[in-house]
Amino acid sequence: MKLPIVQYGDPVLRAKGKRIEEVTDQVRELAANMLETMHEANGVGLAAQQIGEPLQMTVLDISAVEDRPSTLRLDGQEVDPASAMPLVLLNPALELHEETVVGLEGCLSFPEITADIERAESVVVRAETLDQQLIKIEASGLLARALQHEIDHLNGILFIDRMNSAAKAALASRLKRLQKEFSRA
Numbered sequence: 120m121k122l123p124i125v126q127y128g129d130p131v132l133r134a135k136g137k138r139i140e141e142v143t144d145q146v147r148e149l150a151a152n153m154l155e156t157m158h159e160a161n162g163v164g165l166a167a168q169q170i171g172e173p174l175q176m177t178v179l180d181i182s183a184v185e186d187r188p189s190t191l192r193l194d195g196q197e198v199d200p201a202s203a204m205p206l207v208l209l210n211p212a213l214e215l216h217e218e219t220v221v222g223l224e225g226c227l228s229f230p231e232i233t234a235d236i237e238r239a240e241s242v243v244v245r246a247e248t249l250d251q252q253l254i255k256i257e258a259s260g261l262l263a264r265a266l267q268h269e270i271d272h273l274n275g276i277l278f279i280d281r282m283n284s285a286a287k288a289a290l291a292s293r294l295k296r297l298q299k300e301f302s303r304a
């Protein structure tokens with residue numbers, strides 16, 4: 120089932136996600152609904168906060184993006200990133216590599232807003248799957264960027280927090296408008 124995506128202004132986007140201790144039918148259903156919602160919206164990632172649930176769960180799928188490459192090692196094995204999609208990650212822990220890169224980002228909770236954001240070029244993520252397997256993801260490129268963006272969401276951090284002050288200033292009136300729309304709704 121496709122779910123409504125929470126827009127900027129809703130305080131749930133600032134909530135830190137609760138750990139998922141047990142994969143219940145409810146968690147599985149939520150994951151399926153998040154995948155459907157992300158795919159319908161042509162997003163590459165969606166965090167539980169964005170459908171109004173402050174939980175440590177995110178879904179990702181970068182397979183439809185052809186012009187921004189990624190690499191992926193899954194439990195130490197080099198794999199074709201597209202073939203490993205979609206990912207459903209529970210309770211992810213993120214390690215950043217030092218080297219950074221600037222790239223364009225958008226967010227399904229910020230309609231029509233994009234900005235260049237500096238992020239680590241590659242990351243290591245340890246997370247649980249819906250089968251309660253612990254997996255290790257080593258990623259670079261778009262997938263590394265998407266993982267950082269989504270795991271930020273799980274901690275209540277938004278991509279506007281990562282923008283430089285000039286980019287944020289340029290967006291200030293649009294952000295204010297979004298916040299006002301939320302308080303009217």
Ligand SMILES: [Zn+2]
Pocket residue numbers: 225226227228268272
């Ligand atoms: Zn986002």
